[in-house]
Amino acid sequence: MGADHFHGHSHGSAPPSRGAVLASLAVLVPLAVATLACLVWLWPSGQAGQGTPAGQSAGREERAAERVEGTISSITLRRCPTVQEGMPVPDPATCGNATVTVGSGPDTGRNVTLRLPGGPGAQRFAVGDDVLLLRAGDGAYQLSDHDRSTPLWLLGGAFALAVIAFGRWRGVTALVGLAVTFGLLLTFVIPAVLAGEPPMLVAVVGSAAIMLAVLYLTHGFSLTTSMAVLGTLASLALTGLLSYGALGLARLNGVTDDSALTLGMSLSIDTRGLLLASVIIGALGVLDDVTVTQAVTVNELAAANPSYGFARLYRAAGRIGRAHIASVINTIILAYAGASLPLLLLFSIGSQPLGEVLTTPVVAQEIVRSVVGTLGLIAAVPITTALSALVATRRSPGEGQPTSALPSTRSLRRARS
Numbered sequence: 001m002g003a004d005h006f007h008g009h010s011h012g013s014a015p016p017s018r019g020a021v022l023a024s025l026a027v028l029v030p031l032a033v034a035t036l037a038c039l040v041w042l043w044p045s046g047q048a049g050q051g052t053p054a055g056q057s058a059g060r061e062e063r064a065a066e067r068v069e070g071t072i073s074s075i076t077l078r079r080c081p082t083v084q085e086g087m088p089v090p091d092p093a094t095c096g097n098a099t100v101t102v103g104s105g106p107d108t109g110r111n112v113t114l115r116l117p118g119g120p121g122a123q124r125f126a127v128g129d130d131v132l133l134l135r136a137g138d139g140a141y142q143l144s145d146h147d148r149s150t151p152l153w154l155l156g157g158a159f160a161l162a163v164i165a166f167g168r169w170r171g172v173t174a175l176v177g178l179a180v181t182f183g184l185l186l187t188f189v190i191p192a193v194l195a196g197e198p199p200m201l202v203a204v205v206g207s208a209a210i211m212l213a214v215l216y217l218t219h220g221f222s223l224t225t226s227m228a229v230l231g232t233l234a235s236l237a238l239t240g241l242l243s244y245g246a247l248g249l250a251r252l253n254g255v256t257d258d259s260a261l262t263l264g265m266s267l268s269i270d271t272r273g274l275l276l277a278s279v280i281i282g283a284l285g286v287l288d289d290v291t292v293t294q295a296v297t298v299n300e301l302a303a304a305n306p307s308y309g310f311a312r313l314y315r316a317a318g319r320i321g322r323a324h325i326a327s328v329i330n331t332i333i334l335a336y337a338g339a340s341l342p343l344l345l346l347f348s349i350g351s352q353p354l355g356e357v358l359t360t361p362v363v364a365q366e367i368v369r370s371v372v373g374t375l376g377l378i379a380a381v382p383i384t385t386a387l388s389a390l391v392a393t394r395r396s397p398g399e400g401q402p403t404s405a406l407p408s409t410r411s412l413r414r415a416r417s
Contacts, residue, residue, distance in 0.1 A: 177214035203277030231384025239376030298388035321381035
């Protein structure tokens with residue numbers, strides 16, 4: 001990075017004082033070292049997870065069906081069987097057999113005739129569809145699902161091209177940061193939780209590692225980014241404390257569906273800690289957006305208005321932050337409502353009173369998650385704005401005003417005379 005990136009000032013604004021740089025380094029360097037140490041300490045060793053002996057896991061893998069690819073070459077439909085009154089009527093497109101050409105595995109090129117999946121929500125298949133088959137240990141096949149690898153690769157490529165076309169080099173770094181995020185989630189957070197480590201501790205360490213790596217990688221090594229990192233860290237810590245208190249107050253243990261129950265029983269995972277971890281990781285995704293926006297806003301306001309002091313910078317950036325938070329809150333609520341839409345429909349069909357619906361564990365959990373995440377976001381604005389304004393008003397001696405590229409009126413008069 002160049003000097004501008006290292007010192008964190010915009011073109012036309014004075015650089016921050018040496019004391020501001022040293023103060024931020026005094027906080028961030030120990031934070032980075034502690035995060036790296038905890039990451040190494042908690043990194044999963046590859047052993048079987050708690051409550052899942054290695055032999056039992058290996059036995060399950062041997063009995064697991066193999067997934068192979070295939071292509072539907074023909075479909076033969078037949079009359080659907082009659083059903084009892086009150087039972088759902090099957091879709092005529094799911095009654096019959098499909099001839100599938102196996103595309104991978106030991107039977108590549110072989111044609112197999114399989115029954116089409118039926119029942120509510122069954123997939124609909126057509127000739128030429130790429131599909132996935134399940135091959136049992138005895139060689140029997142079962143039609144499982146569509147093969148979505150090609151469409152997903154196309155969508156991923158379109159997404160990457162759009163990001164790079166708009167963001168250019170910043171778009172490339174954003175994609176690298178996204179890869180780092182998924183890499184840490186898949187190689188550290190999930191395996192460490194399965195290995196029996198405390199979910200909340202894993203989430204805190206993983207979130208700190210993601211925050212430090214992604215923010216600096218995407219936005220550069222600048223004092224502006226450092227203020228966003230500090231604001232994110234403080235808000236994330238507050239979100240964790242609020243989550244811990246709110247879940248205890250609401251008596252939520254994280255068991256709201258069959259998946260959480262299975263994890264709690266078979267792997268002896270702390271489901272309440274897992275819920276806390278999910279709140280922390282989910283909050284990080286929105287917190288960094290708010291903190292980076294506030295830090296950059298303060299920096300640009302200071303560059304455009306060098307005479308602004310701390311109070312004026314804080315008030316001006318605070319107004320922008322309030323507008324941002326107002327829209328983000330609606331985004332969070334709509335995101336949770338969209339994810340829980342099937343569940344809300346079930347409650348509506350059951351004609352349950354609103355009070356009973358809101359107090360059920362699954363809905364109460366989402367309410368707590370939304371409220372705690374929103375409180376963390378609200379706190380992120382004043383924290384990051386104050387830190388950024390404090391740094392922006394600490395200029396190097398003798399560089400309080402930017403030099404103008406245009407000659408002054410007095411110099412023009414002297415030149416004419």
